[in-house]
Amino acid sequence: MAVLKTLDHSLNGGLWLDGHKAISLIQGIQNWPTPSQVMLPLLDKNGARRALVSVGERVKAGQCVAICDGIAGSALHAPYAGTVRQITTLPNAQMVIDMHLSPSSEPCTLLEASTLLQRIDAAGIVGMGGAGFATARKLGQPVETLIINAAECEPYITCDEALLREYAAEVVEGAKLAQTAVGAKRLIIGIENNKTEAIEALKQHDGFELIAVPPKYPSGGERQLIELLLGVRLSPGQRPVEQGLAVINVHTAYAINNANDGRPLTQRVVTITGSAVATPANYWLPIGLPVKVVLNTLGIAANARVRLGGAMMGRPTDPNLAVIGKTSNCLLIETPVDSTPVSPCIRCGVCEPVCPEGLLPAQMHFATQPFARDMLERYHLSACIECACCDHVCPSAIPLAMQFGLAKQQLNTLKQAERSAQRAGERHSAREARLERLAAEKKARMEAKKAALKKRTAK
Amino acid sequence: MIAILFALVLGLGLTWLLNQATRWFAVDGDPIVEQLDAVLPQTQCGQCNYPGCRPYAEAIAKGEAGINQCPPGGEAGIQALADIMGVEPEPLNPENGTETPAVVALIIEEDCIGCTKCIQACPVDAIMGAAKHMHTVIEPACTGCELCIAPCPVDCIELIPVSKRVALWPS
Missing domain, CATH: 3.40.50.11540 (NADH-ubiquinone oxidoreductase 51kDa subunit)
Structure with missing residues (x-):
């Protein structure tokens, strides 16, 4: 016990x-x-x-x-x-x-x-x-x-x-x-x-x-x-x-x-729930099951909005393309409602106390629009866990977690490009050094041969 | 008298100190060149009319070359160079080429005759192979500089777009 x-x-x-x-x-x-x-x-x-x-x-x-x-x-x-x-x-x-x-x-x-x-x-x-x-x-x-x-x-x-x-x-x-x-x-x-x-x-x-x-x-x-x-x-x-x-x-x-x-x-086990589902429940779904088959079997209207994942971190998904994967824990299927229009950030700061990582979502938001790399790094964008608490409290309905997710990806792409450029630079200088060494070795060999020849002819 | 002597000694002393300081804190190489080289894309393609990224960085630092001669770096690269040099960014010089999507070289292996010409041309040692044996491109090391295309006697090298990375978020 x-x-x-x-x-x-x-x-x-x-x-x-x-x-x-x-x-x-x-x-x-x-x-x-x-x-x-x-x-x-x-x-x-x-x-x-x-x-x-x-x-x-x-x-x-x-x-x-x-x-x-x-x-x-x-x-x-x-x-x-x-x-x-x-x-x-x-x-x-x-x-x-x-x-x-x-x-x-x-x-x-x-x-x-x-x-x-x-x-x-x-x-x-x-x-x-x-x-x-x-x-x-x-x-x-x-x-x-x-x-x-x-x-x-x-x-x-x-x-x-x-x-x-x-x-x-x-x-x-x-x-x-x-x-x-x-x-x-x-x-x-x-x-x-x-x-x-x-x-x-x-x-x-x-x-x-x-x-x-x-x-x-x-x-x-x-x-x-x-x-x-x-x-x-x-x-x-x-x-x-x-x-x-x-x-x-x-x-x-x-x-x-x-x-x-x-x-x-x-x-x-996948939770199938949401306002468009008549009897929400958990199901054993095979990995690879197309989401559209789920909608058809449960008789859900084709215009329902599907999120793969929960209400906070789930991603809006096109049911015609998505399949159940190993990490798909939930299908949240809701009848379409008019979403609140997005308005500009008013710097009210309510997103800051709710961030579990202690970040400043409003500041990060300004740094993503337009993308400002040094600002994002200073505000520790990479520490964002994309939990979407900031989205939930934002009075302007700004999709903050989505913006941060995209910015993280962009930052990773940039860092990747930098790393490969650095590697290319290293390979290039290594090649230059090798060519120089080979040329020097060749020259030394030729000189040694010449010297040996001179010695022989002198005898 | 004492005042003049004091000023003289102080002056000489400080002159010596300054002189030594330049020796103690001397930096090897030109730090501007390092900075410029770090933002260049390291494709080593030579489209800037210099034999590689570092020679181009050196030429910019000396004021011999403009900052707008690097097509692979593109607009973002010109901006970065302009920031370091403290000048206004200018549009890419079309004589050097145009900004194109990133590519990598691919050797069509059935057609390769194993002449090693591309291996000698590759500035970053990204092609493997031996004489009379098939060659192949090491994809992660290829910078897409296109220098291997011209030397190939059987035209068996193609440029393909860099394989798309997995998108973590639906676009």
């Missing part, structure tokens, strides 16, 4: 938001009917994948169809048996393996790997809370403390809570496996104190510390949760591993337990 410890202090900044969570938790996790098609994306923000299958090839359920050569990416597996129809590029430049599914009685292909980390890698497990970074890589670095992030703080999302209510034993088992993999002395599960049923389910197990935090958004942000649980504030750009910490999501822990039994990551 784990003992619950309740924290009474909440994080700096952030917002007390209406959760809208109860509606999607009335029913347990629902199964989704086997679709006739899945589209597995070959590109995500953590790297490009290489397809291992060819068009027309028959694929078994659980078979690996694509691998990533980069360090942060993950492998992809077929959720069901089927045939590869085409490997194509979508209008948003996303390359996908388009699979036509057909029922098959063949059992799911199991992973073949000897160590736990290899199994996690082969199962294609990534951080399922949103980062999407390869878990095998994260767990490859030894740390002192492993934190399981069950503080699902964003409004509407309930997939982790639903998973804990029904599969607490599997999650705890996965967490302990991860703890063994990183050699952590402490295992902490951080959960919000309003998830009472999930807390009760976790209390039935032991071998970890169970700490409840106040349900203030964004308590479940990696940096925020670390500060709440351990009082350690990471400096901007510092990764948890540098402080001997690792944080993994509840669903990731569940997937690790599955991978240990040889099952690859081919499905996940």
Whole structure:
């Protein structure tokens, strides 16, 4: 029996938001009917994948169809048996393996790997809370403390809570496996104190510390949760591993337990909710399920606005192009409403106390319009976690988090260009030095030969 | 008398100190050249009529070259050079070329005869290969300077746009 410890202090900044969570938790996790098609994306923000299958090839359920050569990416597996129809590029430049599914009685292909980390890698497990970074890589670095992030703080999302209510034993088992993999002395599960049923389910197990935090958004942000649980504030750009910490999501822990039994990551719990959904609930959706299939199956009007993710950090998505990915925790589908028109910033400053990272969103806003690199660096743009608390309180309805996201990307592109220019400069000077050295060596050789010849002729 | 002597000694002493200070705090090379070289794109393409980015930076510092001779750097590059030199930015000199999207070289491997001419032309050692063996471009190291195009006797080198980076946010 784990003992619950309740924290009474909440994080700096952030917002007390209406959760809208109860509606999607009335029913347990629902199964989704086997679709006739899945589209597995070959590109995500953590790297490009290489397809291992060819068009027309028959694929078994659980078979690996694509691998990533980069360090942060993950492998992809077929959720069901089927045939590869085409490997194509979508209008948003996303390359996908388009699979036509057909029922098959063949059992799911199991992973073949000897160590736990290899199994996690082969199962294609990534951080399922949103980062999407390869878990095998994260767990490859030894740390002192492993934190399981069950503080699902964003409004509407309930997939982790639903998973804990029904599969607490599997999650705890996965967490302990991860703890063994990183050699952590402490295992902490951080959960919000309003998830009472999930807390009760976790209390039935032991071998970890169970700490409840106040349900203030964004308590479940990696940096925020670390500060709440351990009082350690990471400096901007510092990764948890540098402080001997690792944080993994509840669903990731569940997937690790599955991978240990040889099952690859081919499905996940997704909350389908919002004003356009008749019966909001959590569903087991296969990875690669097109979002338009979800809308059709649930009979949702085609003009509904779809966000992949929650109300705060979710991204407006074109349902005709999007597919369910490993990090898709929620589909927030709402009937279209007239949005508040954006007005200019009045410098009221309400965005500043709500920023959990202690940044100055208004100042950063002026530095993004137009893009002023030195200003953005001075205001620590890269420390922005894009939690959108500033958006929520802005009386001018400025999409601040989106602007910061774009500016971060622009800044990264510039830095990348600078790094490659520097490398090119280094290669050029190395080449010049080599050519000079070779010319000097050649000259020395010629002179030595001449001298030797002179000596011989003199004899 | 004492006052004059005092002023003389003080003057001589300070002169010596100043003289020594220039030696103690001397900087190797020209710091302006370093700064200019740092903002140049390092493509080493020679479109500025100088054999590489550093020689061009040296020429700007000496006042021999204008700041508007670098097509790969483009408008942003000219602005950066103008800021360092404390002059007004001017439009790119069309005689040096035009600002074009970034490209990398690609060797069509079936057509390559292994003559090594492109390897000798590449200013950043971004082509691998040996005589009578196929050559290939190391993509991350290629600056798209186009210097390998002309020497190729079988025209097997193409320029392709730099592969698009993964967009993290829908546009």
